[in-house]
Amino acid sequence: MGVAGKPILSGHRKPSDDVATSTSSTVTAAASADERIRRESRFGHILNRPEFAAISGAVLVFVVFGIAAGGSGMFNLDGIMNWSQVSAYLGILAVGACLLMIAGEFDLSIGSMIGFAGMMVAIPTVYFHWPIWLAIIFAFAGCMLLGALNGYIVMRTRLPSFIVTLAFLFILRGLTLALSIMFADRTIVSGVGDIAAKDWFANTLFHGVALRDLFVWLGHIGILKMLDNGQPLVPGIPKVILWWVVLAAIGAFVLAKTRFGNWIFAAGGDAVAAKNVGVPVRRVKISLFVLTAFCACLFAVLQVCDIGSAAADRGLEKEFEAIIAAVIGGTLLTGGYGSVVGACFGALIFGVVQIGIGYTSVPSDWFRVFLGMMLLIAVLFNHYVRRRVSQAQ
Numbered sequence: 001m002g003v004a005g006k007p008i009l010s011g012h013r014k015p016s017d018d019v020a021t022s023t024s025s026t027v028t029a030a031a032s033a034d035e036r037i038r039r040e041s042r043f044g045h046i047l048n049r050p051e052f053a054a055i056s057g058a059v060l061v062f063v064v065f066g067i068a069a070g071g072s073g074m075f076n077l078d079g080i081m082n083w084s085q086v087s088a089y090l091g092i093l094a095v096g097a098c099l100l101m102i103a104g105e106f107d108l109s110i111g112s113m114i115g116f117a118g119m120m121v122a123i124p125t126v127y128f129h130w131p132i133w134l135a136i137i138f139a140f141a142g143c144m145l146l147g148a149l150n151g152y153i154v155m156r157t158r159l160p161s162f163i164v165t166l167a168f169l170f171i172l173r174g175l176t177l178a179l180s181i182m183f184a185d186r187t188i189v190s191g192v193g194d195i196a197a198k199d200w201f202a203n204t205l206f207h208g209v210a211l212r213d214l215f216v217w218l219g220h221i222g223i224l225k226m227l228d229n230g231q232p233l234v235p236g237i238p239k240v241i242l243w244w245v246v247l248a249a250i251g252a253f254v255l256a257k258t259r260f261g262n263w264i265f266a267a268g269g270d271a272v273a274a275k276n277v278g279v280p281v282r283r284v285k286i287s288l289f290v291l292t293a294f295c296a297c298l299f300a301v302l303q304v305c306d307i308g309s310a311a312a313d314r315g316l317e318k319e320f321e322a323i324i325a326a327v328i329g330g331t332l333l334t335g336g337y338g339s340v341v342g343a344c345f346g347a348l349i350f351g352v353v354q355i356g357i358g359y360t361s362v363p364s365d366w367f368r369v370f371l372g373m374m375l376l377i378a379v380l381f382n383h384y385v386r387r388r389v390s391q392a393q
Contacts, residue, residue, distance in 0.1 A: 050330030051342030053381040057328065057374060058345045061352050069359035077224065077234045079359070087351025088244035089299055091344050093322035094329070095244075095251045096295035098343035100288040101326050102255070104268035104335030105161040107289060109150065109168035110296040110322060114315025116172040117143050117300035119179050122189040122310035132192070133201035140297050146172075147293025151286030169319070176312045193308020207305040209236030240302045244344070247295070251340040264288070268335030324371065325350055328378040349374060 065074060073079050093110060100107055120139035124130040130138075150168055154161045180187045196202040209215075212235055218224045219232035226232055255261040266274035267281045275281045296315070304310050327333065328349060329342030353371065357364050 050337060050339040051345060052330070053378055054329040054342040054345035054349065057378070058349050058352075061349050061356075065352060065356040065359070068362075069356055072359040074356055074359040079355075081234055081238065083351045083355035084241055085238045085351075086355055087348045088238070088241040089303070090318070090321055090325055090350050091244040091347035092240070092247055092295050092299050092302075093292075093318060094325040094343040094347045095247045095340055096288070096292035097319075097322040098326040098329065098331050098338055098340055099251060099255065099264060100285075100292050101323070101331045101333070102268045102335060102338040103264045103285050103288050104271065105154065105285055105288070106165060106323070107147075107150065107292040108162065108165040108319045109146075109172055110292050111315040111317060111319040112169045112172035112176065113143055113146065113293060113296040114300045114303075114318060115176040115310075115312050117297040118304045118310030118314050119176050119189065119312070121301060121304050122192050123179060123183050125195055126189055126191050127183050132195050132199045136202060136206070136301055139301060140294065143293040143297035144290050147290040148286055150293070151289030154289070155282045155285060173312075180310075180312045187312040188309055189311075190309035192304050192310065193306070196305040196308070202305055206239060206302050209238050210242055212236040238306075240306075243298060243302065247298075248340055248344045255340055260284070265336055268337075270336075321350065324375050328374055330378070333379075346378075 069075075074083070097107065097110070117139045120142055121132070121135045124135040124138060125132045146168070150161075150165055153159070154164050157164075177187065180189060183189070193207075196207045215224060215232045215234060215236045219226045224232045224234060255264060263274070263279045263281075263284045266277075266279045267284050271281050299318075300310075300314065303314065325346035326338065326343040328346035329339060329344065331338030331343060350371065353374075354367055357367050357370075
């Protein structure tokens with residue numbers, strides 16, 4: 001009992017308590033409506049991932065060709081190696097092109113650099129009798145210096161990289177033609193394959209296939225098909241596929257888990273703001289131009305060692321195919337957004353469609369039509385995702 005016999009009510013609320021409760025409820029309601037702290041659904045989070053469209057497209061492509069060419073051998077081991085090898089060559093270029101595009105720049109010279117790098121390997125080896133390992137190192141060094149020069153000119157003059165690298169596209173293509181005619185009196189320099197097969201450095205890293213003994217053993221125990229000469233139908237994994245996997249893994253890790261990856265996004269999103277907060281924009285972009293040149297040279301060296309020759313027209317239009325693979329993979333043309341994993345799935349789509357059409361009754365002329373449609377769909381989807389992200393900020 002309280003004073004004057006009145007009970008004390010433990011649940012009694014003072015007016016100030018009502019005000020505090022009302023204020024707290026208002027703040028809570030406002031916070032729940034705030035876009036900045038609104039929880040995003042799991043599907044919305046997946047949808048905003050740059051590689052979502054490419055992965056979805058790859059699944060759709062596999063379903064379509066599984067129905068149209070499922071019994072044709074396309075998904076036998078030898079068929080898988082065929083379209084995987086095509087995807088891997090483009091995927092190597094797509095890794096470099098994707099990272100450079102995320103940083104807000106383009107390199108249109110990588111296609112011409114493929115032909116030029118091939119000549120840098122073949123001509124010294126065949127006509128000057130250099131060891132092929134030395135010619136390969138010479139090609140890598142020369143291409144990476146050209147990449148650095150590309151980047152330096154872009155950064156120094158502030159000209160669009162599209163224009164600067166377009167100029168190098170013509171310069172390198174012209175040099176390749178001139179050098180091939182000068183030394184070989186034709187546009188093809190052959191005789192490199194046998195030399196590469198006998199050289200430890202070239203044979204170990206760039207020539208032929210890997211895991212050959214494992215595939216022979218699998219053939220002898222009946223898992224793989226064998227040829228009449230006692231060798232398996234598929235002798236191993238082409239080394240270009242291993243190079244693609246390694247480059248993709250390194251590129252994805254650097255982009256997602258390192259400070260340099262953050263610098264790439266920052267340089268492509270707003271170079272001026274990035275520079276103001278201490279990001280070395282010039283060094284980042286020049287480094288990525290060097291990377292694209294490295295990828296182009298790697299493409300050329302693998303191709304020369306496997307095919308056994310260099311040709312002046314190698315790499316024709318590969319710069320556009322690499323950009324297409326990156327865009328299908330979710331990389332924006334405006335920079336600041338993209339994914340190495342998505343670019344690799346874009347290259348995979350490219351390889352599956354290019355080789356898969358040959359396993360169907362569809363004329364191969366439709367390949368470019370399909371590729372253009374995939375590019376348009378990817379651009380529209382990327383625009384939709386970018387608009388969602390902008391509205392959520």
